[in-house]
Amino acid sequence: MHGRLEKKMSNTPITLKLLAEKLKISVSTVSKALNNYPTINEHTKKHVQDMARELHYIPNKSAINLKERKSRIIGVILPNLLDHFFTRSIYGIEQFATQHGYQIIIRQTKDDLAEEMRSATMLLKSQVDGLIVAISKNTQDFSHFNEFENLGIPIVYYTRNPSFNLNCHKVLGNTFKGCYEATELLIKRGHRKIAYLGGPKMISFTHDRFNGYINALKDNDIAFDVNLVAYTDFDKENTIAAIQKLFADVNQAPTALVAFKELILFDAIKYLRSIDHPQVKEIECIGFGNNSFISYLDLPPIASVEENPESVGENAISLLLKLLDKEIEIKNYQKVMVDCKLVVH
């Protein structure tokens, strides 16, 4: 149940020097033996490695980092940790980073530019080796990231396209295609009056998704109706206002709805139910997200656009590590697209 290794350990950590003393050889030999240098005799290597294992030697990361002039820390800046998309993306980033000997520091901006700037400063002081950033909804100026560039610290932008910043690395969801497929599915199910509920106009994917919607309509010979489009943000009141606009005229009301985000969709449906909209039960909706709570809703969306946040995150960190390893030249700007998947419920 316990014990057997009760060796009574000293509580000072084991160092190379200590191992060297025990084995009566030099520190450099020990270091090289553990790092498997070819010039070291196989016999001594074994001795050293055995001893290291026996004494539970753990290399001191601070010393190594100091020597290598690295921190092995990646900074992650994102708008909101309570949003499932970001939580899941963090999961992907974390996994991959840890597997490659890196740690991450997460900063939430609450979609606020000032907070984003503060985060940048803070992460600079933490001496991150690299940065992964989902910009705030109103980031147009990128000068708060200049200092990273000056220091040669690579930045990968993810999820949110920094369209004002041409020369940069980005990893984005292929949200155009996702929205195209969602719209297409609704058309296939016989809908002709399909509304699009978009997000903050400053966020790039709002437009990509809108274009997916438009293109699906066009490819299926459905005329675009400007009255079937409305925009909101992450604020409930604005969502309700948008829905009111879309469903103002009961006779002309849409029979289906594509929303840029599932959570916003929930607010929309809730509102329509609260005013007892006559066709509410017939309205079919699709949003981006694939939230696990969907299964508890009485009027759930008929499908979800799964954005694969873990994969987006993983692609971002993977690219960043390649930049850090100089596997990709820092000025050789990359753009990675991650596919969405339409999940029918």
Add this chain to the structure above:
Amino acid sequence: MHGRLEKKMSNTPITLKLLAEKLKISVSTVSKALNNYPTINEHTKKHVQDMARELHYIPNKSAINLKERKSRIIGVILPNLLDHFFTRSIYGIEQFATQHGYQIIIRQTKDDLAEEMRSATMLLKSQVDGLIVAISKNTQDFSHFNEFENLGIPIVYYTRNPSFNLNCHKVLGNTFKGCYEATELLIKRGHRKIAYLGGPKMISFTHDRFNGYINALKDNDIAFDVNLVAYTDFDKENTIAAIQKLFADVNQAPTALVAFKELILFDAIKYLRSIDHPQVKEIECIGFGNNSFISYLDLPPIASVEENPESVGENAISLLLKLLDKEIEIKNYQKVMVDCKLVVH
């Protein structure tokens, strides 16, 4: 819009040595000036600090950590990051840690002991200065944490009470009181047949909550009925089985329900609706969690026991840092209770 500070920076980081050379004084003076040593002349202090600011000097953390024999990293082990309780507790931990110059590394165990053991080993190799742990649902043996104890690395257990491990620091929610108040509210609303749906028996708070339930009944002269108690875990099928047991006899069915976790409550309600239980709309429920999705449910719980996860997390890290600062002796085992709050919807 940009510029004005376009100083054209070198891309090698600024060090004390560099500052010293610029100022033509010794490195130690620079160091002491920046650290505000009383032996340093105020005049030179100002010079040094001005120069440091001008050149954007950032102290090298690795070097400091090496010198101080610290990593300034806290390991956090918890069952599941997709659970809102833990996400929110992480938020509290993260905030506090960062403010005090610490970083955190998070490990998910998926409530699996083997994974918890692996996490412990991994964090040992990361040389964490301290550990915050929410044990897995079947952790009874704590030997995988022995090495931390040997090395004098403090551990704070949180949320889940390690009842098999007497001598340890813990920060727990006052879940007894929370459940007492929830039950009491239902009684006040006229219910007499109140069911209790408990969680995995290995998790300590299952019993604390049960005791809260029992005591509320007793204090209100309601006889305890063993048929009104059932247990489940985080698995949907088991929850359904438990509900089937509780509602087997329609005439004797409970009119109210207290659940050890809101998410489980959602499954329960969903099931009752799916079988069209005759009294389903009259059943009043309360669970632990206060999930924001509640507002989208058609039959929402009438109240939630808000567990204040941020506060639990913050208390845990705060205690840990006190242990690290020797403000509290490591053998002077602490127990901190964080109150819940009944939120009526």
Add this chain to the structure above:
DNA sequence: AAACGCATTTCAAACGTTTGAAATTCTAAC
């Protein structure tokens, strides 16, 4: 028996910081 070549090990400096002890400069009193 000296000299060469090879395998293996050790030396020593470096990474950037901190800090007690030692050295230097300054002030003021005699």
Add this chain to the structure above:
DNA sequence: GTTAGAATTTCAAACGTTTGAAATGCGTTT
């Protein structure tokens, strides 16, 4: 103008690791 004493600065070692250069040991060749 010497000197005690304080104020200020510098020295030097240390934290634990890595790594190219230098040194050592040893067998082989001549």
